[in-house]
Amino acid sequence: NAGVTQTPKFQVLKTGQSMTLQCAQDMNHEYMSWYRQDPGMGLRLIHYSVGAGITDQGEVPNGYNVSRSTTEDFPLRLLSAAPSQTSVYFCASSKLGLETQYFGPGTRLLVL
Amino acid sequence: GESVGLHLPTLSVQEGDNSIINCAYSNSASDYFIWYKQESGKGPQFIIDIRSNMDKRQGQRVTVLLNKTVKHLSLQIAATQPGDSAVYFCAETRRGGGSYIPTFGRGTSLIVHP
Numbered sequence: 001n002a003g004v005t006q007t008p009k010f011q012v013l014k015t016g017q018s019m020t021l022q023c024a025q026d027m028n029h030e031y032m033s034w035y036r037q038d039p040g041m042g043l044r045l046i047h048y049s050v051g052a053g054i055t056d057q058g059e060v061p062n063g064y065n066v067s068r069s070t071t072e073d074f075p076l077r078l079l080s081a082a083p084s085q086t087s088v089y090f091c092a093s094s095k096l097g098l099e100t101q102y103f104g105p106g107t108r109l110l111v112l
Numbered sequence: 113g114e115s116v117g118l119h120l121p122t123l124s125v126q127e128g129d130n131s132i133i134n135c136a137y138s139n140s141a142s143d144y145f146i147w148y149k150q151e152s153g154k155g156p157q158f159i160i161d162i163r164s165n166m167d168k169r170q171g172q173r174v175t176v177l178l179n180k181t182v183k184h185l186s187l188q189i190a191a192t193q194p195g196d197s198a199v200y201f202c203a204e205t206r207r208g209g210g211s212y213i214p215t216f217g218r219g220t221s222l223i224v225h226p
Contacts, residue, residue, distance in 0.1 A: 035216075041218055041219075042201055042218045045213065048213065059215075090156070099144055099146065100158045104155050105154060106153075106155050
């Protein structure tokens, strides 16, 4: 199993550009989530999903959209990037009811 | 709102010593706590967890203690090794949509000197 994979590893955007961060898992996990991590801070939940077709907002959802059309994939979309969205983004997954989350390697995003 | 925090942002120890990383939580309704380890440039990795109806749980070289009276959580690492150098996060969790949604603290950086 590849576990949780994220692409790209690094990305530089200009203010106002859009992009999609990809996340995929091959463990048949129902629960997937997106976090951002800023220097000196813990991870903050952006959006999460408990299954295909079901998504919900986390602590910091503004400026981000998600969709869950399949069990395996959970892309995160930035429609109009802002410098405040410069961060490291982590995707995670787990079985529903089981608490161990498996994290991807992260995507480093710089918005100029 | 409720928050999870850590007492010490950086902890330096010598190889072979025992390490103790502390965490304070404020949400008395949290029923599940997790410790994660994050190495430089990588995603967090699950270490150990504990439910609110327990006060101690042991793993391989690690022990988590939960004191609900003072809302305090600690991670003990025995015989600390250089490979233990990382940032450690505690997280309190609440149930949402059939799964547990964690709220992370800021993290403690553990530095192990050989």
